[in-house]
Amino acid sequence: MFALRDKYAITGVGETPYTKNSGTPVLNLAVEACLKAAADAGVDVKDVDGIISYNFNDSAPAIGVATALGIPSAGYAVDFAGGGNAANLITLAACAAIEAGLAKTVLCFRAMNGRSGFRLGGGREFQARGITQYTAPFGWITYPQAMAMWCRRHIIKYGTTAEQLGEVAVSSRDNATLNPRAMQRSPMTMDDYLASRFIVEPFRLYDICLESDGACAVLITSADRAKDMKHKPVYIMGGAYGGGPNQGDDLFDAIRWPEHSRNYAAYIADDLWKSAGVGPSDIDVAEIYDCFTYSVLMQLEGLGFCKEGEGGPFVQSGAIRRNGSLPVNTHGGLLSEAYIHGFNHVLEAVRQLRGDAGPLQVKDAEIALTTAGAMTCGSAMVLRR
Amino acid sequence: MNEPTRPTPVPDQDSAPFWEGCREHRLRIQKCASCGTLRFPARRHCAACGSDESTWTDASGKGNVYSWIVVNHPVPREVFAAEVPYVVALVNLEEGVRMPTNIVGIPPDQVKADMPVEVLFAEVDGMVLPKFRPRAE
Numbered sequence: 152m153f154a155l156r157d158k159y160a161i162t163g164v165g166e167t168p169y170t171k172n173s174g175t176p177v178l179n180l181a182v183e184a185c186l187k188a189a190a191d192a193g194v195d196v197k198d199v200d201g202i203i204s205y206n207f208n209d210s211a212p213a214i215g216v217a218t219a220l221g222i223p224s225a226g227y228a229v230d231f232a233g234g235g236n237a238a239n240l241i242t243l244a245a246c247a248a249i250e251a252g253l254a255k256t257v258l259c260f261r262a263m264n265g266r267s268g269f270r271l272g273g274g275r276e277f278q279a280r281g282i283t284q285y286t287a288p289f290g291w292i293t294y295p296q297a298m299a300m301w302c303r304r305h306i307i308k309y310g311t312t313a314e315q316l317g318e319v320a321v322s323s324r325d326n327a328t329l330n331p332r333a334m335q336r337s338p339m340t341m342d343d344y345l346a347s348r349f350i351v352e353p354f355r356l357y358d359i360c361l362e363s364d365g366a367c368a369v370l371i372t373s374a375d376r377a378k379d380m381k382h383k384p385v386y387i388m389g390g391a392y393g394g395g396p397n398q399g400d401d402l403f404d405a406i407r408w409p410e411h412s413r414n415y416a417a418y419i420a421d422d423l424w425k426s427a428g429v430g431p432s433d434i435d436v437a438e439i440y441d442c443f444t445y446s447v448l449m450q451l452e453g454l455g456f457c458k459e460g461e462g463g464p465f466v467q468s469g470a471i472r473r474n475g476s477l478p479v480n481t482h483g484g485l486l487s488e489a490y491i492h493g494f495n496h497v498l499e500a501v502r503q504l505r506g507d508a509g510p511l512q513v514k515d516a517e518i519a520l521t522t523a524g525a526m527t528c529g530s531a532m533v534l535r536r
Numbered sequence: 537m538n539e540p541t542r543p544t545p546v547p548d549q550d551s552a553p554f555w556e557g558c559r560e561h562r563l564r565i566q567k568c569a570s571c572g573t574l575r576f577p578a579r580r581h582c583a584a585c586g587s588d589e590s591t592w593t594d595a596s597g598k599g600n601v602y603s604w605i606v607v608n609h610p611v612p613r614e615v616f617a618a619e620v621p622y623v624v625a626l627v628n629l630e631e632g633v634r635m636p637t638n639i640v641g642i643p644p645d646q647v648k649a650d651m652p653v654e655v656l657f658a659e660v661d662g663m664v665l666p667k668f669r670p671r672a673e
Binding site: 279280281282283284285286287288289290291292293296299300301303304307348349350351352353403404406407411 | 542543544545546547548551555576577602603604605606607608609610611612615616619621622624626634635636637638644649660663665667
């Protein structure tokens with residue numbers, strides 16, 4: 152269990168614009184976000200000595216970004232193999248690295264030309280090797296196709312409705328209309344959602360997140376050092392990374408997963424809350440991984456914000472609206488702000504705890520949750536101001 | 537990039553007996569020779585006991601639909617455009633393993649949870665795939 156409560160803090164955040172076509176190599180996006188994060192913290196980027204990223208599709212290597220930043224001594228430069236599940240894993244790894252004496256000041260980033268470069272789930276040749284030989288020949292190929300299987304299972308077990316899934320999409324969009332960074336800012340009604348075409352049932356178009364070019368970065372250092380920096384520190388109270396049994400080789404190898412109506416969140420909840428010393432009722436604002444609408448329901452259930460199977464009624468009650476009992480994805484999430492593999496959720500949590508979230512600010516937000524992951528494994532953090 | 541083609545299984549040392557079985561219209565499941573645990577997909581080592589000794593057993597070909605999707609948007613379009621809408625399912629076999637497949641012989645909107653199904657072997661572009669269709673209970 153993560154045992155470094157409040158010992159480390161996020162002191163800087165940086166991001167590029169989110170677009171469909173950045174027009175520049177992904178390395179440049181990573182460098183831009185990292186420079187902004189260091190400047191936001193008031194740290195000379197030359198003093199950074201650790202840099203961590205994660206990659207799944209498009210990416211820039213950590214050591215390459217350190218080189219481009221002119222960092223003379225990137226002692227801890229690491230790339231984790233992971234997608235959306237890893238957004239909070241790398242921030243926890245930064246704390247662990249500093250605790251172990253491997254670094255003092257660590258940049259964590261995610262950069263991708265996810266729309267103009269390497270699009271997930273399309274535009275590549277599919278070789279049916281390894282686990283794929285059992286899936287792709289049946290036309291089970293893309294990410295929406297993989298995850299629709301999980302969503303269906305939730306529908307089978309709990310009677311989850313299109314309107315309940317749609318509430319996640321509509322609520323996110325409603326927030327995004329007030330977020331100048333968001334890629335999708337035009338208002339969306341429930342009728343708009345229901346009228347959107349099926350891509351892979353039970354998913355309509357608006358159940359599926361955006362594809363984006365962009366990068367996000369944060370700077371992490373010890374609480375002691377953080378006190379002297381530009382902004383009030385946002386402390387990492389607790390966190391967890393993991394999942395359940397039989398995760399398999401990749402997301403399609405989840406065929407042995409015990410029960411697809413519940414995801415990783417149910418398996419990391421105890422560690423997450425124990426490490427942070429707080430519980431679901433203490434969370435003022437939650438940035439919950441939303442590559443697809445259903446994943447929000449399963450994480451709300453798994454982390455204990457509502458009972459298992461009641462994620463649908465929970466969101467339908469208005470709870471996740473920005474004026475609800477648990478404001479969720481105040482920036483518009485992956486569904487409407489941008490898809491930077493969940494790292495943009497971390498930045499929004501920091502903005503909320505600094506009181507910098509503008510018209511989307513949750514009043515008096517003191518404790519925030521960020522999560523990352525939709526299926527067998529994932530990560531989460533509890534942050535406080 | 538070349539014109540996309542239908543993804544064809546590339547058998548490996550572990551999976552070759554499975555695909556050979558399909559050519560013979562037999563649904564074969566790997567079985568640990570030490571502890572008897574069935575496993576799918578095939579692997580050299582048993583995750584239950586670690587043994588690398590295994591045999592193959594013929595499954596009944598009967599199962600039930602555990603979950604399913606209906607693909608409306610074809611990817612790659614060149615390969616699957618003529619087949620949408622089609623159903624991909626995870627089927628729980630009677631023997632206790634779960635398997636990805638297509639459900640055929642029924643309109644996509646008629647597929648139901650726990651629906652009883654049975655295997656059939658479909659020749660597609662020179663390969664033989666284990667697909668499933670409804671069966672009477």
